[in-house]
Amino acid sequence: MIIRKPYLLFLGDIKESAYAKTAFGVRDWTPEDCIAQWSIEGTAVDLGLDVMSPDVAQQAGARSLLIGVAPVGGAIPKSWVPYLEQALRAGLDIVSGMHSRLAEIPGLTELAEAHGCMLHDVRHNDSKFPIGTGRKRTGKRLLTVGTDCALGKKYAALAITRALQDQGIAADFRATGQTGIMIAGSGVAVDAVISDFLCGAVETLSPDNDPDHWDVIEGQGSLFHPAYAGVTVGLLHGSQPDAMILCHDPSRRHIAGYPDFPIHDLREAIAAYSLLAKLTNPKAEFIAVAVNSSSYTEAEAATLMINIATYVGLPCFDPMRSDLSPVVNAVRAMG
Amino acid sequence: MIIRKPYLLFLGDIKESAYAKTAFGVRDWTPEDCIAQWSIEGTAVDLGLDVMSPDVAQQAGARSLLIGVAPVGGAIPKSWVPYLEQALRAGLDIVSGMHSRLAEIPGLTELAEAHGCMLHDVRHNDSKFPIGTGRKRTGKRLLTVGTDCALGKKYAALAITRALQDQGIAADFRATGQTGIMIAGSGVAVDAVISDFLCGAVETLSPDNDPDHWDVIEGQGSLFHPAYAGVTVGLLHGSQPDAMILCHDPSRRHIAGYPDFPIHDLREAIAAYSLLAKLTNPKAEFIAVAVNSSSYTEAEAATLMINIATYVGLPCFDPMRSDLSPVVNAVRAMG
Secondary structure (H helix, E strand, O other): OEOOOOEEEEOOOOOOHHHHHHHHHHHHHOHHHEEEEEOOOOOOOOOOOOEOOHHHHHHOOOOEEEEOOOOOOOOOOHHHHHHHHHHHHOOOEEEEOOOOOHHHOOOHHHHHHHOOOOEEEOOOOOOOOOOOOOOOOOOEEEEEEEOOOOOOHHHHHHHHHHHHHHOOOOEEEEOOOHHHHHHHOEOOOHHHOEHHHHHHHHHHHOOOOOOOOEEEEOOOOOOOOOOOHHHHHHHHHHHOOOEEEEEEOOOOOEEOOEEEEEOOOHHHHHHHHHHHHOOOOOOOEEEEEEEOOOOOOHHHHHHHHHHHHHHHOOOEEOOOOOOOHHHHHHHHHOO | OEOOOOEEEEOOOOOOHHHHHHHHHHHHHOHHHEEEEEOOOOOOOOOOOOEOOHHHHHHOOOOEEEEOOOOOOOOOOHHHHHHHHHHHHOOOEEEEOOOOOHHHOOOHHHHHHHOOOOEEEOOOOOOOOOOOOOOOOOOEEEEEEEOOOOOOHHHHHHHHHHHHHHOOOOEEEEOOOHHHHHHHOEOOOHHHOEHHHHHHHHHHHOOOOOOOOEEEEOOOOOOOOOOOHHHHHHHHHHHOOOEEEEEEOOOOOEOOOOOOOEOOOHHHHHHHHHHHHOOOOOOOEEEEEEEOOOOOOHHHHHHHHHHHHHHHOOOEEOOOOOOOHHHHHHHHHOO
16 A cells, blocks of 8 residues: 655544544654644644645645544544545545545545545555465564554654664664554555465565665554454564564553453563564564653653663663664664 | 355366365265265266256255365356356355355356345455454363364364264354355354454354353464464464364474475474463363374374374374264363
């Protein structure tokens, strides 16, 4: 899936920031791709960008309207449809991460075709992928894995990619989820792939590359999640990571939404991921632990990271707070 | 997916038994569901059943035409289409395990509707499944797992189901692959499910049951398969097995089709499966090893099974050759 940038970010009539995580994520990680914001008059959250209509945004360079909010239920409200139509008439593609497909909105496909525009349903995947081969690919790969879902695997991968690039190391962020794809402009929503082809899809996402090039692959799910561990394993095997980073939120006591499933001990988590990763890359190793310390003060976070680093014997950092040079150095040491 | 039985087995114009594995499997495991065979005149393999046309078979009680052969490439040849149409006109549903869908054959959907018949593409899955819950379900479950694909997990599950039933233990075979579904008449082709819903699909397949009832669930793939381990893990977690049986072919040196991936040591395999299984059932345990000894003499197989049993400390049997009472006793001992 390849998306045309830059974006006009559409916020609908969503008032709570919690439902606009996609818009904030795209704004924070690729500000250069965000031309402006647009919403249903005077009702939505504010990203602090210029406000533009689709016509004006298109003239300013925008190529896609990105739906940056997720209403409860994941369906596109009927009241939004005239706004989507207005975007198509202005020549913008539409990018959506909703459960319901844009193509299910009556007339939208036809209108898109009439204006030479594309409809991108990032949460769905109609591509055909090959079966995984297990063949070792050239180039280096780093995968973020987690003790749970939704605790910072994407942000860790993005921050590491940026830190590597800043230090002159060739690196690409490889997106495996909807917000990641919107940020990167391409990728594969792996949880939307048919199980048989999951590993092959990941192999396709991260092809052969230069020997010293790093793909930094966004992790999904968790090996300890009762619903999603299969996705995590397929992604792990297809990624063939040389380096892994364990992402962890120390404030979380159980898998989010699954109170009967406690968060695993960090050493056990590292051992279990390592055991499975070695199937497709016998040299796979952990190089750091990334914590999401957003619910702690700076001082608390510092103590916590020292304790974790001592316990697991690896550098520990918060990708949103820490100096990332220990991670960059660990990557550099791997050649 | 629920299929109407009994079957008229269609053999097309396939001459090699190797391409008729589905037909032989269905004939061997549910002979009571096989009314007759039918093929393109005088050209196909012989199952040893009566030969009937769709009209005659329908009058004899048949409810579905089952395509029991797989031509190279997995597509339905054009020359077969008139035969499929003849079956629909006789009032038979059609059951196919091909990669190409029956509905892609021009006019076939309309003809099926006109005759009140269903088209079942067992390899595909258009059902909506929930996300896995990890909630512990009532009743007991046994899952067959393997050191590789295609070495006897389905046959082991079928043989164990039959042995349990013969000893008066309430048991159902739960099919997770296309041939298994054709034999059982229902099931979920798990490798055709979208990754996000894999675990939830398996939970749906094996719902709450009586405390002393056993679901014997057909395994898929292998934890050591570079392309399919994700499917295996989702199936493992959704199954919540109380008992596991490791299926193994001692003559195999590497994963079939993947010469760079050696077969894992049996103790290591048991340890790795156990580690993952305990996430959704902390009491999950192995009760036996099932070998596919078809490439060995009776004497060789007997020695081999003694050696394996000694090495892993569990009963070892060949589901197609051995007395299954050690397995039945192990199941009975679990309550």
